[in-house]
Amino acid sequence: MEKSAQPAPPPVPLNVPVADSHTHIDMQDATVAQTVAAAAAVGVTTLVQVGCDLERSRWSAQVAAEHDAVWAAVALHPNEAPRLEREGGRKALDAALEEIAELAARPEVLAVGESGLDHFRTGEEGREAQRYSFRRHIETAKRLGKALVIHDRDAHEDVLRVLEEEGAPERTVFHCFSGDAGMARVCAANGWFMSFAGNVTFKNARPLREALAAAPPELLLVETDAPFLTPAPYRGRPNAPYMIPYTLRAMAEVKGLDEDVLAEHVAANTARAFGY
Template structure:
């Protein structure tokens, strides 16, 4: 049976190109390419299509993230084949709980489902992350890793903390960037980073904290990456956080296919939509679009190195 067409689920229109090329600091291209089937008005686009669309609008490079065990091999392969991509690998905190045999009902009433790859012990799964990171110099990031209090109870949070600490140690050992997933866990994430010692280049992916937290992160020298939610009308506090951070510590991302910026919220996201978020950020910061683009590009290279 065809889905109702009352809600537009097609790819948003291609935005006007940026005046200077920028980097999508965090995207899940395997999920973008395989965005859920069965949506009647969703044009099928392959990886080459998405990379071409991104280039056309000035998103010339991206960090592709694989944060569950089956995704690691694809990261390893795709960053070897596409010069515009660098890789990030980790076991996502919600995946960590499943590898530890814990599946808990979340506040939204959903229960995470075990899949065959969760039969692998958590230590073994993290060892697989380490193997990919050691074996490919185009994998420059350990992430996304961190804490997700929304989707974990007491037992799950204990597992997530240990997994997070293991990823921090790995990033420091290999001198790689750390990309953090932080959902409803701001104080605990900062506490662990301070106790264990954050890697030299630490990025809060899809920053979701307030102005006070942004100032704490900036003082520590950490980088804050902003995604589509910074454009949502209700997120005044997030925009205050953006204004509180030195522009040289600001990055931009899609987290595609999720977190599509306004006015396309609810439709699938992809790297070619970075310009929508960048324009919103420039307006919030009251800076020229070109100056922000140049800063985002320079900061991306300072964090990840040359592509």
């Protein structure tokens, strides 16, 4: 095994337990029980498992029903919507969206997401399907009183426009926040939560750290997006929920806050955002 593929060492445990607000256990090289135990050992006691298509969303809801430390979010990822429509037409996309809504109604599912817009991987030919899917997810979240978890990649203006047109759910989370300080202020003005991932630690992420500096502590969440976005100095190795303390400590440094103070904010914010 190459060194870069080896798991990073566990961090010093946090004094104040927090949640990983966005993870993909189904994509990680460990069992659910192993993932939960490793996270709990360093003070990460709650995990939000996020589904990105029908199969993964079904799995997420089932795992959340079976594990007290795990909650679920279900959705069609923005890049899944144009694929479904391309292969089966709008009828196939609608059928998938209807099942997502059924899954979202389950008590162990606290959020609809990750949904949104992705201009990085999807060209103009697939964006209408993305916008349609995003609007349907927004409607489902509002109708069921669930949080909305947004995937926004290279699509800030379009995401904000759709939210304005549809009306954002009462609890809205920008997963893996990627905007600048100006967008952070827009989110703050609307009371939207901003979840920061390991990429906030990357050397080239100065605009992201400026956004974090501008974001109020009462709207901050922390996530892994595991197995992706492993924080420095372990970038390139697989990510997992037990890595949260590395990112939270980097965030505390940017904010000029004691790590325990930030952890208290994050723990309360995540519970408020997802309603547990």
